Amino acid sequence: MAFVPRVGVYICHCGINIAGTVEVKKVAEYAASLPGVAVAREYTYMCSDPGQELIGEDIRQLNLNRVVVASCSPRMHEPTFRAAVARAGLNPYCFEMANIREQCSWVHPAGREATEKAMQLVAAAVSKAVRLEPLEQREVSTIPAALVIGGGIAGLQSALDMASAGFPVALVERAQALGGHMADLQRTFPTLESAPELLNSVIERVRSQPLIRVLLGAQVKEISGFVGNFKAKVEVAGKVEELAVGSIVVATGFETFDARRKPELGYGTYPQVITTAEFEKLAEKGLEVNGKRPQSVVFIQCVGSRDQVVERPYCSRVCCMVTAKQARTVREKLPEAKVSVFYMDVRAFGKGFEEFYDETRKSGVLYRRGNPSEILRQGDRVLVRAEDTLLGERVEVEADLVVLAVGMQPRADSASLAGMLKLARSADGFLMEAHPKLRPVDTAMAGIFLAGCCQAPKDIAESIAQARAAAGTAMIPLMRGKVQVEAATSFVDPELCAGCGQCAQVCAFGALSLHPFRPIMTVNAVLCQGCGACATACPSGAINVKHFTLDQVMAQVETLSEFRPLAEKAEAVEVAA
Amino acid sequence: MLQIEANPIVQAQELLGCIQCGKCTAGCPMAIKTKLNPRTLILRLITAPDGFDLEGRDELWDCTTCATCSSRCPKLVNPMETIIRLRSAFVEQGRVHPNVKTALESTFRQGNPLTMPREDRAAWASGLDLRPMQAGVEYLYFVGCTPSYDPRVQKVTRSLVGLMKKGGVDFGILGVEENCCASEVRRLGETGLFEMMVEENQEKFHAAGVKRMFTTSPHCFNVFRNDYPKGSGIEVRHYTQVLAEAIEKKNLEFSGRFEKKVTYHDPCYLGRHNGIFDEPRAVLTGIPGVKLVEMDRSRQKSLCCEGGGGRMWLEGTNPGVRLAQMRIKEAMDTGAEVLATACPFCLLTLEEAAKQLNVEDRLRVMDIAEIAAEAL
């Protein structure tokens, strides 16, 4: 029996986001007139409970077999509506979205043209919907083990959480010791506790956790596989070991800005100019410069942050507090020294931070608002030249020690790391999370999570929170024992395939290979991410991606190009008469 | 009252990007001794409710356009360019210093700001048997006004010509056809005259078949490279780049020596504006006998000599120690016997300063071309 489409079309108002620009009523009326459409409705918020109920009710009562929702971007709500459709008993791949918000109402002024464009998009979606096929939602089991890349505080904490829940964790650290950058700190803000003590308490717990296997001097060379079933090749001491894990947490940390890129500040030329990173060690040894106790110490904020000249427009988040902490340290160790901090804004935003900043000023640290332009030599001292913008006067401060608050930046190898894991990077170069508000630890690659400063600058408390968040999220598929995999994968038509292998060359996921004994290509549906590169590369048109077949896409294209708004049709009729 | 609308400047210069960090004023060499405060100027423009009154803001003429502010601004705001735009408002009203007026008029009439007759422009070249520029000649040597007319700087020009010939560089000159590059015209805010001269010069270059050029002055170099429309396709170089290349390729070799301790003053328009720090040094270290020592304020920190931004015609309008004098002292602190530079304005202002400080016997100010020529 031939398939008779019964499509339900739902036009969302999205409050005024769509309805303020597009005449949704007209779009719904238009949709109702399309072939195959059994019902067309419009509603204020389709993603809400009642909106989803509307769809469910219609599926049940009107025997709909295909559903189109015209609303926001599928990136927003495709999973929501697929789930709604599935709940009502329809295969979730019999659902299509028309994006009439990001691709229409949000980018055009209100008027006839916007409404017609929305109609066009809906018509195209319907053309595709009637050609959609149900797809099998598959689950694969997950390997109950995890890999954490990076043994700094974030990696340590992530590993601890997952191991505490009962999962064996491999913690891979490229250096010969655990601890990352936190190991270089003396004290932490705002409590001025001993950083080594805090860190060691965490390292102790890691070391005494039998489920955590620590690999030092180790590097991840290659990652293959997919969510729940990754294979990681790790090189340790010249030997390569393959680990099988279900989830991966990336906690590779950061680097500091090279202050030599700002030559006018004299770092690398004047021995009196050091960075905040170097200060930690110097403070431990006794804060002497050239064998003498500094009489004047100047801190300079935002070196390599908030600075478009060196392509670092972002804020490094922690330096205001690091500087305050270090300035306090100077006041303690060198009570006779004058300490000043040159800043643009003091970002003391966290719990206890503003109070710490208050105490720091009270302890005698002078905060001066102004971004110094340069540092010059002055005998065996240096001269910091700035404008005190609150006094409205230029100032020249002599100093025996200048500490540059250097910014955090992505590691130099983050490009290759991202390539290895197929992760995206944000404009600032740090690894990119799946959604900046609601998915701060997920990445676009299912099964791979981010923790700590590799995602963006943050302090210890935030790194730990994010590390625990990453661990929790990473554990979910492991605890469930299984995970869903992409159903819209590619498939090969054996009649057309010549086995040329062009598809395999462009596949970034290694999902295509030659059939063991037939001269055709085969797709590993579990590795395939449905990106479609193979379909474009195939010279014979032998590969199609399910849910985006040539048939379906061309139907959309034809509908779009043949679209005529209703008014025009009416006119055409008159003219013919 | 000299009221102007603030908003067009705020928009054109994207001043709203400014976060008032103060780095510009902090590094401004003229803020040391004048009222000039680029930061507050910008803030006043941003917050000007009913326009901006330029009356009394003579400090706008103190700017030397050294680009210390613009090269370091973390939000990529350009205070220097903002000041130049504000100067235009004065110029449009004709309210400029008489010296500046003279220089501008002279540029318009005689093709140079020095009130020298146009027809004498190539006098320095007499007897040197130089080729006129035409299609097929590799380089145009754009001499510049001060190197053409000023007797002191003519020595540099003649040295340079000798070096280029010795190095086998194929070049021609425009002779009396050469017109002022109009760099200082633009820095003084006379946009109308500048645009007119740009057109004239481009026509001349086109007619003479110019494809590549090198200049004596970093000011000419900068304006041709960055301010003239890009479409002409002419490659612009500074002479130190050509010499450095010739030395490296061993086309230019020195049979003599220059046994002196030399320190090099980076001209603003070569160094900070255009990032050319290494080639001049390569030429110096390529001269046998030269011992190069660096001042503390070298490269990006080089202290402006106070000759740029039209200030060659505004000498004495602000009191206080001339920056060039501070520079001479800095040079002497290195123990150098020679202070080298690669800009005619720097040469003149630094030499003048050495005279005023009475140290000419201890520190000789020379252009790199002169040093190299002595070692030929």
Place this chain on the structure above:
Amino acid sequence: MTVSTNSAQVGSRPAALVIGGGIAGIQAALDIAEAGFQVYLVERSPSLGGRMSQLDKTFPTLDCSACILTPKMVDAGRHPNIRLMTYSEVVRVEGSEGQFRAQIRVKPRYVDVDKCRGCGLCAEACRLAGRVSSDFNAGLSKRAAVYVPFPQAVPLVYTVDPEECVYLTRGVCGKTFKCKDACDAGAINFDQKEELVEVEVGTVVVATGFDLFDPRRKPELGYGTYPQVITTLEFERLASASGPTAGRIALNGKLPQSVVFIQCVGSRDNSVGIPYCSRVCCMAVAKQAHLAHDRLPGAQVSVFYMDIRAFGKGFEEFYDRVRHEGVVYRRGNPSEVIRSGDRLLVRAEDTLLGERVEVEADLVVLAVGMAPRADAAVVREILNLKQDPNGFFLEDHPKLRTMESGIPGIFLAGCCQGPKDIPDTVAHAKAAASAAMILLAQAEKVTEKAHAAN
């Protein structure tokens, strides 16, 4: 009063109690539920969503808040492992890690949740329609005595406000119940009683959120005296598509020509006993200034600040963008707002010019600080939590364990522990969930072992 007992073990799986249905509570509940454990998600107001549902757009991406929140709300509402208890309050918690017993008061809505379809006819018919101040709209609009807080509420079920409803406060509402008459599902039921439900859980996550500083405590700023002085939350509702003016930033129908934002109202202010920074306001104001500039062409928009704390990912770039768009930032903490004809005058010093300034404004928006909830003391007592000097719940360790309360098995998520923005709240909630999951997984193993041993 009925007391029913719900065993925490559904098929012997341990469960978690999440107190608070804002984004923190929702995220924690979802994570724990996804991991396979049962969750009781208790929210005192009629709907999930919390403060995030009151926002229009979020910084720095300018995502529509409702758009990114509602899918999570719906997920939480429908998740097979989450038992959603809205319009409910936790009244008692006893026991210890792994075995807590909680008593939850399910308040009567006077509406049958199984029958109500959310059609809204009752609210239209209510005698008090348009007469009751809407909390959700920060008092800027009116509703009826029977209401849903906002159109995307989860669950979309009406609730009768017991403090406003004429019948419930005076015993009689005219001759007939207008609401009952209008409802064709027969969902209104004034015989409903409060229910007490007891649950057994292994772990508790506290996600009770925050309140805002009352700007009346700074009378010199004119809030409550001048109608043109509003809070950032009120601005949010004005700017919101689902708000009282459908997104039109207008007061009494008039579009402001000059909008002035004032940062740090009730933060960094020892004169009102609030030394801490509320963390989000610099960015919230930047976002609102952008919206004001966008929606009010030709209006002058300025921000008075002390420090701009644009510290997070994309924040500094957003601050750059907003300035480039035309918002003027002036460093100075205004001393007072006074009347000037029918406009207002904001008096401050521009500390960078070193001059006093007086800016005329048609709309002044106060960036009010985050404060602990007024009822935080109640929650604290129920759970025996500690509080920090500012009244927020105290974490076990300020660096290592910000999501732990110090009481084994009880975790903290979101702003109840201290001001945070949405990404930090989500991370914090996920961290709390992780800690909770570990406990539940361990408890489960213990139970399994015990069973196996039998």
